[in-house]
Amino acid sequence: MNQSQQPDAADPKRRDILRWTVGLSAGLVLAPLAGCDGGSDDSFSATVDTLPEAPRIVAKNGLIDIDLEAAYAHNSVQLAASAQNAYPGESTQQATDLRSYNGAMLAPTLQLNAGDTLRVLLHNKLPGNDTKYSSLPYLNYQNSTNLHFHGLHVNPGIIRPGVYGDYVVDTPDAGVVPGASRQHEIHLPADHTNGVYWYHPHLHGSTTTQVANGMFGAILVNTPRNDFDLPDDVRDRVIFVHRLNLSDGGRSDNLYDYVNNKNSAFMLNGVYQPTIVMRPGEIQNWHFLNSDVFYPFNPVLDEHTLWQYARDGNSFDRVFRPVNAATSVQMDGRHWPGNVLYPGNRSSVLVQASQTPGTYYLRAAKAPSSTGEEIVARIVVEGRPVEAALPSPHRLPLYNAHQPITDAELAQHGGKTRAVILAMLNKDSDLLVQPIPAGEEWFIPPGDGVSLTDTVFATGNVGTKLAPFQSDLAVTQTIALNAVEEWTLYNLNGYPHPFHIHVNDCYVVKVNGEDIEPYWADTIPLAPNGTSDQPTSITFRSRFTDFTGKFVWHCHALDHEDLGMMELVEVRT
Known part of the structure; x- marks a missing residue:
């Protein structure tokens, strides 16, 4: 049965307020549930449910084909200036002008089956870039953009001329510039895991701004129940x-x-x-x-x-x-x-x-x-x-592709290990290349008036000097297709940098060198409170299967990523 023919999680048979419509190029658009009120049927609540839900676009005949527009949108939100352990917390109504997708606070949720195709034509309707706000040129493209499909095991390259997969290796001055468009086409493998994923911009130097503004949406593969066979009324x-x-x-x-x-x-x-x-x-x-x-x-x-x-x-x-x-x-x-x-x-x-x-x-x-x-x-x-x-x-x-990665499998596929460091360091640290090469943009200078001045967000392999992503000295992790590898990630800081690698999931096996009950993830917060003398660590294994090409790993604290805590990964035959 095609997914577009199945009852949706919201169960249209049960609620007559739902409406199906044919949406955009291909796919079905399901409107979100409205709030429930009382009435004679005591199965409904007298209290209004105020959690909004994004509209869902459901694959039709194995395809979603949509336009996605990045632009400023004017909205009004109830905003609390700080976290409060009280209800109701003190808040005020705030008019906002923020970047968004399709002019809405919530971008559409995209719902597909494994084996389906997702086509997204991204239009950049943001204003031109202000190329003078930062003394670091690579930070001056805050309105250029691109698109990442977070967690999906899909092709990271250019599928054919003018058609892009999960491609994020644009230079900061490139990507989808204001006024331009880019066609993405993502084909989910037939054995792709079910689950919840998401999409968001990923242009180095501008990712923080755009995601913080609210440019993101969810992707549900197979059914939002993760093929759990839950009753329709859940x-x-x-x-x-x-x-x-x-x-x-x-x-x-x-x-x-x-x-x-x-x-x-x-x-x-x-x-x-x-x-x-x-x-x-x-x-x-x-x-x-x-x-x-x-x-x-x-x-x-x-x-x-x-x-x-x-x-x-x-x-x-x-x-x-x-x-x-x-x-x-x-x-x-x-x-x-x-x-x-x-x-x-x-x-x-x-x-x-x-x-x-x-x-x-x-x-x-x-x-x-x-x-x-x-x-x-x-x-x-x-x-x-x-x-x-x-x-x-x-x-x-259970998924064959997500069976445990054993010692024997690791050994049979090369047994390569890597030791990688993530660190926030003062520009004078002897863990960095010294002197820092002239003309390279390693840190925000004090003259820019930002609190993160003189801090380098660096990475590198153990035994080498560290550098930020925007440096010519940055590391590229080169991997053979179908290799199985074990990586240990070292944290030199108090913050638990969330390590995220594109395309291939991680089988996490150790914390601080101690065996744990393993689990699969694509974003791994590193054990906190590391120092240069006593770093903390996480160890994972991964199968680099199906796709060659260039993609990245990075800290998903996005200001850390934008300032350099990222590395290029290239899988080759």
């Missing part, structure tokens, strides 16, 4: 967790604006402390995506356990992992990173509402580099109870 929600940091005029136009302005509290799908309504005993399926530039999200729902079944789109090995107040503090040693989602991470969870009606709060609990606990949503449980049982985790899918 409501499915995609929830982006994101902060804004704005000037008094409601803008954030460049990287320096992001660095100098103060971050807001967390917002869910662009709303501060929304209300989510559930009936007693009801089960819902939530997909959290941390699209923030820097801050971690550690979800805890008062008096409930969230049953996590997938991380970064990868289902666990027929187990649920509890997410609750007790597990939220388990981040030590082999537990790292616990339940915490760092920028770029996704988590899929089942939540069953208490049989006791009332109000409960979804919180962002404390985590390394967070701002402290805060309430991010109100959960109202009311209405007629539901008789439902959580499904068995034995119904979770």
